Amino acid sequence: MKKLFQLPSDIGWRDQILGATMAILVTAWLLSTADAIGFARDEGFYFRAATQYAEWFNLLVSDPSRAFSRATIDRIWGYNHEHPSLIKSLFSLSWLAFHEKWKVFSHASDAFRLPAMALSGVAVWVTYLFGARVYSRTAGLIAACLFLLTPRVFYHAHLACFDLPIVALWTLCIYIYWRSIEKGGLGWALLAGVVYGLTLDTKHNAWILPAVFLPHAVLVVHRHLRRDWKDQILRVPTSLLAMAIVGPLVFWALWPWMWHDTAARLREYFDFHFNHVYYNMEFLGTNYFDAPSPRAYMPLMIAATVPSITLLLCAVGAGQKVRGALGWLRAWKQNTLTEPERPTYPDMLFALAIIAAISPWFFAKTPIFGGTKHWMTAYPFMALFAAHGLELSLRALSSVLTRWSTRWVAVAKTAVVAFVLAGPLAITMHAHPFGLASYMPWIGGTKGGASLGLNRQFWGYTSQNASEQFLAEHAKQGATVFIHDTAWDSWARMIDEGRIRSDLRGVGAPSQGDYALVQHELHMNEVEFQMWVAFGTRAPVYIVTHDDVPIVSIYQRP
Amino acid sequence: MENRVNEDARSNLGTTSKSRFMAWIQRWWFVPVLLVAPLELGLHISQTRPVLKPEDWTAVRSQLEAQVQPSDLVVVSPSWLEPLGRLQLGDGLMTVQRVARADESRFPVAIEVSLGSARHPALASWHLEQEQSWGALQMRRLRNPDPHPVIDDLVSHATAHQMDVSLVRGEAVQPCEWRHGQPVTGPLGFGPAQPSDRYHCRNTWVGETINADLEYKPRRCIHAPPPGGQEVLRLRWKSVRFGTHLLGHHALYVEAERDRKGPAVRIVFSSDDETLGEAIHEDGQGWSSFAFDTTSRAGKTAELQAEISSTRADRRTYCFEVTTR
DSSP, X not given: OHHHHSOOSSOOHHHHHHHHHHHHHHHHHHHHHGGGSOOOHHHHHHHHHHXXXXXXXXXXXXXXXXXXXXXXXXXXXXXTTTSOSHHHHHHHHHIIIIIIISOOOSSHHHHHHHHHHHHHHHHHHHHHHHHHHHTOHHHHHHHHHHHHOSHHHHHHTTSSSSHHHHHHXXXXXXXXXXXXXXXXXXXXXXXXXXXXXXXXXXXXGXXXXXXXXXXXXXXXTHHHHHHHHHXXXXXXXXXXXXXXXXXXXXXXXXXXXXXXXXXXXXXXXHHHHHXXXXXXXXXXXXXXXXXXOOTTHHHHHHHHHSOHHHHHHHHHHHHHHHHHHHHHHHHHHTTOOOOOSSOOOHHHHXXXXXXXXXXXXXXXXXXXXXXXXXXXXXXHHHHHHHHHHHHHHHHHHHHHOTTSOHHHHHHHHHHHHHHHHHHHHHHHHHHTTOGGGOOOGGGTHHHHHHHTTOOOOOTTTTHHHHIIIIIHHHSOTTOEEEOTTSOHHHHHHHHHTTSSOTTOEEESSGGGOSEEEEEOOGGGHHHHHHHHHXXXXXXXXXXXXXXXXXXXXXXXXX | OHHHHHHHHHHHHHHHHHHHHHHHHHHHTHHHHHXXXXXXXXXXXXXXXXXXXXXXXXXXXXXXXXHOXXXXXXXXXXXXXXXXXXXXXXXXXXXXXXXXXXXXXXXXXXXXXXXXXXXXXXXXXXXXEEEEEETTEEEEEEEOSSOOOOSEETTTTOSTTTEEEEXXXXXXXXXXEEEEOOOBOOSTTSOSOBOSEEEEETTXXXXXXXXXXXXXXXXXXXXXXXXXXXXXXXXXXXXXXOOSEXXXXXXXXXXXXXXXXXXXXXXXXXXXXXXXXXXXXXXXXXXXXXXXXOXXXXXXXXXXXXXXXESOOTTOOEEEEEEEO
């Protein structure tokens, strides 16, 4: 029995169980904290899509021939067809199973949100495995924690959206590809193809992944390049071929909307994302609504929203690897390189995963409206470098504590790890549920972010906080409320689930409301000014704040 | 020879101290890295303590109510604190003339309520006369070094009794009708709210509103969209007290001018059939000022007319304010 719990040096099934346990704990944590976050704008659309797609899944069982007919597919899958189907299908199936059939959740939203939360757990799991295999189990655990303990990751992990699912699938896909390189064989290659297909069917970030795999694959086969060139052989990892062939097939097979008129619909899909509308986003006091986007946005926002200790340790870990890479290059040039039989260059893979995830924001044409969520795919890999950086720091600590007993050195190291995790944990917990308003201490926290003119929220998810803190108690029976940026479907679900008093009625213009909400974003000021005219007052009756910074103002008709 | 030996020794000493320093760095580099963890945690704890207490706001409000003159400006800094300032200080202190002001030059004195040392950039050159604090809130009395007091604020005169509005095409004059109704508002992108009292001019309206300028700042102004083509929107104030200058500002609603695709809007001021000056607003200029010399009319009371025109009418959500000084 004792042996069962002893971890052998090789990573194996026990680590999978450890990773799975972490995934379950993360999912449970997210579920237990989900009630505090109101429904974001996009969630409203995805709730509707999931409910609509459920009709198709029911038809698939009851009347398959009708389910596969073009008319049915176009009617049902036409809604929100600008995004692939996998994650919305999971929302749908989760709702059908856990809310409609087995009634595990009394609230539909918990069932809708569950797949994204579970995939957030998967992201933690895979991050652990990657860290454990490449560095050490401790590094894997630390990386998993540092990844999750980022306020914006924690916020987005709650939502029935695609942002954490794509982080999970992106990380998993890179992991499976790396394992396929490490282990070889058709099975791993096919698995890489399937997982790449699932990633494509999650979010369009997946189309960037070849920028990770291709340079890495060149590195993997570099030793043979000269000879292969002479022999006119093109050596390509099998997994790459599988991803190129199986990936798109899985993408197509799982997305019914693409089954008919495929070429035209694919073109429409790419057009939509290549020419995406620029929504408003504040950065350093300026509202950006069109190209060119500010090039400083991505680096500054990463620095401002990811715990500084995580970033610093990431720099330490990555810096050491860069030094290693320079040494490798020198040896390669001098032809003195000695390498293992099957080199897999995981650090290079991590670096490529980060660079590919963030590089679109070096281009002025890339919109910035999503805040940090669009490049969160880089974060597991930054956390992995950070965990390696912490390991190097702990090693350096051990080297100066030569007079200490092994036990006290272990105590000191544990204390350091606890301190490193305590800051990100405290910041992440404190930010909830206002994760989008959270900024790191070196920026001055939420107040510092507001003073610098950085965005405090988007998607209008804070109507629930306005209701909890004021409307529930003070609004008269049947009052009308201007719901501002909250989507109608999100508002309706908050009413359905008792998050907002059921007698309150949403309206679409401030002057139609007994109350009017302003979710503070720079470009939303104009709506507040309308309220001053309509209600004849500049004074809200209540303001939801986070660290004294206004998040939602509530106006009342005099 | 001796010198050379000394030089070598010094050089060796330098190399040794450099390598010692490098060895020291290599041994202790992790300390500053790891110290960031408790530093970050400590900063987080100190930054997240609530600092704004209701009793401090109450004290500030009482002090302001006792001290502030109608001609004084009241501002709250930093700008993100202003909604809380409006909530705590109320409409009596946070009047529309102060909150949605056209500029600061008209105010001889400003009272700045701020969180800590935050300062309003427009008041940076004003002279500090008094400073008090309640908890984290500070209150500063600042004197304008170069005030330009207002004689007549023509936005306040944009009423049925004091202003006529008409659409003019050549000799044809079509008067607009003053109506009292409900204010009209909309979601994001609607533009400035239509006040309950306004002139109706065919398919548009003229009246006092608050416009979001290119920087999303509130500007109290007269919504006066040009009708387009050869037609002109004419506003005529019956009785205006003149000073040495006519000073005004104008802009379009932010979403109407931020794309910089619309034609310019022209405003021409005249009095007693004499043109005082004209200003042109191009998209992208935001809330910009214009000034005309009226020294010859200083001290007199007369009518004032503004004519607004543009080649096209669509999305020309023009708004202006004008004062005599």
